[in-house]
Amino acid sequence: MSQARVQLHAGGPLSSSAKAALAAFFGERRKVAFLTAASLNNEESYFERVRQALEPAQPQGAGLSLLHLRWDRQPLETLGRAEALFVGGGNTYALLQRLQSSGLLDAVRDKVRAGLPYAGSSAGSNVAGPNILTTNDWNVVGLSRFDALGLVPFNINPHYKEADPAMARFSETRDDRIAEYHAVRANPVLGIEEGSWVEAESGRAEILGLSRAKFFRRGQAPQWLKSGEALPLPPWP
């Protein structure tokens, strides 16, 4: 069985409970590589912002020591020095393209399967699934291969929000889009609301945090899950 341990957040600034969860998830491992490759803006300033949020001791931060993992500067060396990995948000297609071109896609998958803890946020959560085709992002980089890390057997839709009457009228809702995904593909999709996360280990996944998640299986009614509830899936290898 895979040794993969993952914690996938919807995204947005981490709440104090999410910071505590990250700290608990990493445990004794304090030297965490933070990958900024999803950012199409300034990766350095993104890193600094997250560093300042996570390095202070709890409860202000998570008491971590962050290494900046740059996809374009000796990424495999930096990854080799880290005790855990945290992958940040931005554009999911840009992130996957850079994981592919840098060699990180295979290296990260191998290391996580061998026990390196993997945390993700938003785009960093999307790439943990089998593919990224349920991201909210646009494929502005024109990426043509969508298979991702496959650390969990379900796709992620972060920042999940049910149909909202204030959204653009006649535009598809998230549920419409997930139904379109299931018109073509069969694996489940987990919509994670802001403020929640999913933690997976030993072929089992559980929802945590202050909000909820909605689990979509092809041909079945979607199911809301709240903190402490496990995804209704058979254990995966």
Place this chain on the structure above:
Amino acid sequence: MSQARVQLHAGGPLSSSAKAALAAFFGERRKVAFLTAASLNNEESYFERVRQALEPAQPQGAGLSLLHLRWDRQPLETLGRAEALFVGGGNTYALLQRLQSSGLLDAVRDKVRAGLPYAGSSAGSNVAGPNILTTNDWNVVGLSRFDALGLVPFNINPHYKEADPAMARFSETRDDRIAEYHAVRANPVLGIEEGSWVEAESGRAEILGLSRAKFFRRGQAPQWLKSGEALPLPPWP
């Protein structure tokens, strides 16, 4: 110079003013092929719904006679019998994939450049641009080639809506996503609000309808355009 005449709607049920605009755009041409290939649901029921909306005489309908153009049933023959083309909404990636696999992509481009009027709605508007990477849709079919009809030199973002405080917090706004597009690609993007459309002919485009459109050029502040205003672009070939 290309003979292309196009009218691109944001989408949603057509208002009476939009129906009148469609009728005026098609002019003497009443036999209109309606392409339902963007639908991942029931193409027949989609066709029927649109037929019932457009066939009655004005002002209830548009006084058109609709041929159902199916991508998977002799599409080139049906296209050959039509005096004009209307491409409906659904999933933009599914639409482009079916245009590619059926041979319609090249056939439609050639016919429109030779004078066949082209109207589109939502996904049908997206495919009129150089590429479809500013659609709101998800690439649920895993498409890997994104070049589209290129009937106009700008991309479309239909159902455009500015940042809305009721949207999922920390999720990117449309303007954020268009800025990401311009971090990678240079051609302009037109966000079309529900209820508006753009009409292009002879290398010039104009906004029409009851709402607005927002025009995004790389490196420039976006610009709102209302009905009757032309896109600030040099004439294109």
